[in-house]
Amino acid sequence: MSRHRLETVCLLAPALAFLLLLFVVPLARLFSLAFTDEGGAFATFAILAESEVYRRVMVNTLIVAVAVTLITVVLAWPVAYALSRLKGFWFALALYGVLFPFWISVLVRTFSWMILLERNGPINRLLQGIGVTDQPLALLFNDTGVMIGMVHVLLPYAIMPLYAAMVRIDRRLLLASDGLGAGLFDTFRRVYFPLALPGLLGGATFVFLLSLGFFITPALLGGANAITLSMLIASFVTDRLAWSLAAAGSLVLLVVVLVLLGLAARLLPLDKGMLAR
Amino acid sequence: MRRRTFLATAAAAGAMTGLGAFRNAARADRPFTFTSWGGALSDAEKAAFTDPFAALKGIEIINASPTETAKIKAMVESGNVEWDLVDVGGRTVWQGGEDGFLEQLDMSKIPNAAALEKGWVSPYGIATSTGASIMAWSSTAFPDGGPQSWAEFWDVKRFPGPRGLYKYFYYNYEAALLAAGVKRDEVFPYTTEKADMALAKVKELKPHVSVWWGAGAQPPQLLSTGELALSSAWSGRMLAAEAEGAPVGHTYKDGIAWANWWVIPKGSPKVDLAHELLNFALSEERQAELLTLKTYGPVLGAATAGADEETKKVLVMTPENIENMLILNEEEANKYSRAYEEQWNQLMLG
Numbered sequence: 301m302s303r304h305r306l307e308t309v310c311l312l313a314p315a316l317a318f319l320l321l322l323f324v325v326p327l328a329r330l331f332s333l334a335f336t337d338e339g340g341a342f343a344t345f346a347i348l349a350e351s352e353v354y355r356r357v358m359v360n361t362l363i364v365a366v367a368v369t370l371i372t373v374v375l376a377w378p379v380a381y382a383l384s385r386l387k388g389f390w391f392a393l394a395l396y397g398v399l400f401p402f403w404i405s406v407l408v409r410t411f412s413w414m415i416l417l418e419r420n421g422p423i424n425r426l427l428q429g430i431g432v433t434d435q436p437l438a439l440l441f442n443d444t445g446v447m448i449g450m451v452h453v454l455l456p457y458a459i460m461p462l463y464a465a466m467v468r469i470d471r472r473l474l475l476a477s478d479g480l481g482a483g484l485f486d487t488f489r490r491v492y493f494p495l496a497l498p499g500l501l502g503g504a505t506f507v508f509l510l511s512l513g514f515f516i517t518p519a520l521l522g523g524a525n526a527i528t529l530s531m532l533i534a535s536f537v538t539d540r541l542a543w544s545l546a547a548a549g550s551l552v553l554l555v556v557v558l559v560l561l562g563l564a565a566r567l568l569p570l571d572k573g574m575l576a577r
Numbered sequence: 578m579r580r581r582t583f584l585a586t587a588a589a590a591g592a593m594t595g596l597g598a599f600r601n602a603a604r605a606d607r608p609f610t611f612t613s614w615g616g617a618l619s620d621a622e623k624a625a626f627t628d629p630f631a632a633l634k635g636i637e638i639i640n641a642s643p644t645e646t647a648k649i650k651a652m653v654e655s656g657n658v659e660w661d662l663v664d665v666g667g668r669t670v671w672q673g674g675e676d677g678f679l680e681q682l683d684m685s686k687i688p689n690a691a692a693l694e695k696g697w698v699s700p701y702g703i704a705t706s707t708g709a710s711i712m713a714w715s716s717t718a719f720p721d722g723g724p725q726s727w728a729e730f731w732d733v734k735r736f737p738g739p740r741g742l743y744k745y746f747y748y749n750y751e752a753a754l755l756a757a758g759v760k761r762d763e764v765f766p767y768t769t770e771k772a773d774m775a776l777a778k779v780k781e782l783k784p785h786v787s788v789w790w791g792a793g794a795q796p797p798q799l800l801s802t803g804e805l806a807l808s809s810a811w812s813g814r815m816l817a818a819e820a821e822g823a824p825v826g827h828t829y830k831d832g833i834a835w836a837n838w839w840v841i842p843k844g845s846p847k848v849d850l851a852h853e854l855l856n857f858a859l860s861e862e863r864q865a866e867l868l869t870l871k872t873y874g875p876v877l878g879a880a881t882a883g884a885d886e887e888t889k890k891v892l893v894m895t896p897e898n899i900e901n902m903l904i905l906n907e908e909e910a911n912k913y914s915r916a917y918e919e920q921w922n923q924l925m926l927g
Binding site: 351352353356357360418419420438440441519523524525527532537538539540541 | 645650672783786791802918919925927
């Protein structure tokens with residue numbers, strides 16, 4: 301074995317051993333539970349296939365994840381661009397503005413949104429005060445509340461990779477494009493956007509995957525129909541005490557996600573996003 | 578590489594063995610652990626039951642929270658039981674009996690249980706204090722008082738405003754049937770006709786329900802900020818909020834009375850002590866102690882006799898309150914909850 305290889309093994313070994321013992325082994329044990337139902341190895345999957353609730357919750361969860369990803373990416377783009385153009389004090393201020401909420405617990409942020417979005421909360425009072433609406437808007441305990449809460453929590457995950465891509469773009473390329481006669485839109489479309497794309501895809505992937513597993517925010521800000529897959533699986537565990545069903549539900553979710561990512565990787569240059577150098 | 582793999586495996590195995598030994602040692606030495614729901618109920622149980630018992634026996638008792646049925650099951654299945662006595666919702670008593678993760682109680686060690694109403698004693702758990710799911714309202718929305726029956730709670734013309742209900746079929750089965758005019762003594766046993774009727778009744782009110790609450794702290798909080806006009810709620814939480822001056826009101830009329838049940842996880846290393854504490858909590862003196870705390874009341878009818886008029890109003894087991902209430906049949910509730918989970922979720926998804 302070459303010295304270089306040995307070094308690589310030594311560097312990776314602690315993290316790999318940690319992951320293997322505390323993640324891969326428990327995960328395998330969890331998934332093996334899915335096949336241990338009294339009704340037979342695939343009984344749990346049959347229950348899920350027959351359950352309209354499971355199917356609808358799965359679809360809902362995917363729709364919410366896609367919507368949140370789109371909104372987050374659109375909001376993150378101008379912020380990341382501004383970050384990439386700022387210098388010195390203003391850059392530090394803006395960066396902390398993005399990162400500071402990131403350091404506060406999701407639970408605290410979600411509760412803060414509950415206070416802000418209430419019927420008698422500050423946002424509704426402001427809107428009524430300036431005459432935008434005469435009835436308090438229903439911002440809480442529905443999909444609006446869930447979207448606001450999730451987008452807020454996930455924004456930094458989209459901003460940081462985008463910023464990292466944008467800050468590396470050589471401004472001289474834009475000048476060259478301009479000098480060669482391209483308009484503002486053409487320069488954006490043919491030079492700037494392709495160069496920022498890896499960051500965009502990386503951020504979008506993070507946000508999409510994280511929003512699939514959301515639990516606290518929809519549970520607190522959502523209405524009756526805001527059941528996400530993680531909430532349903534949790535109810536299999538804690539309420540129904542049907543752990544093999546919970547394991548099967550998780551396994552199906554994992555497979556669906558892997559298939560979706562596989563498809564996305566074929567259609568989009570995802571590898572450039574996740575592994576961009 | 579092969580030698581390295583071997584060494585790594587050996588080290589990991591060693592670490593695991595060490596961990597196991599450590600865990601076993603911790604199990605034998607750990608203090609008696611009582612786990613409950615937190616909030617007003619845990620405060621009451623600590624003051625009336627576990628602290629005096631610890632002082633009497635000269636032992637240390639850990640009061641933990643929150644309780645969680647799935648955790649009991651996990652502890653029992655992994656053979657590492659860390660809770661010796663647990664306060665659970667009534668449904669867990671029957672779930673645990675069926676699934677085999679609860680210790681069958683030895684009634685000869687709990688002589689005080691004989692004085693309880695029959696409905697409060699079962700082979701796998703005994704009720705130790707009472708509470709109720711009641712109607713509560715924002716006194717800003719209804720200064721002259723809120724609904725006095727579930728039928729009135731369902732009446733959106735007389736009592737307009739956003740409502741809160743519990744997020745599972747539990748409690749709502751009973752409330753909806755009472756709202757539909759079913760007599761109290763006909764709510765149980767559950768039948769498919771009754772369950773379907775209850776689901777239809779909930780569906781009727783659903784457009785006016787803005788919050789399906791899951792935590793007991795939610796109703797008093799949402800009612801006091803005005804987010805909700807009226808809601809179902811746990812009695813102890815409302816009494817605690819009112820004592821703190823929150824602008825909320827409640828009634829026990831048409832309430833759904835239930836108990837806080839104590840169970841012993843199967844394989845607890847302190848099963849004898851757990852029986853002893855259960856018996857201690859059911860003594861008339863300890864039960865009467867709950868009266869002074871004014872949140873959750875005694876389960877022993879005889880213990881309510883010494884209460885003053887003010888306290889009697891907040892006790893579930895006083896004759897003037899219980900005659901207007903429905904006693905929740907947990908065994909039946911366990912059945913309809915299991916049978917109707919899918920339909921309930923479909924209704925929620927709308």
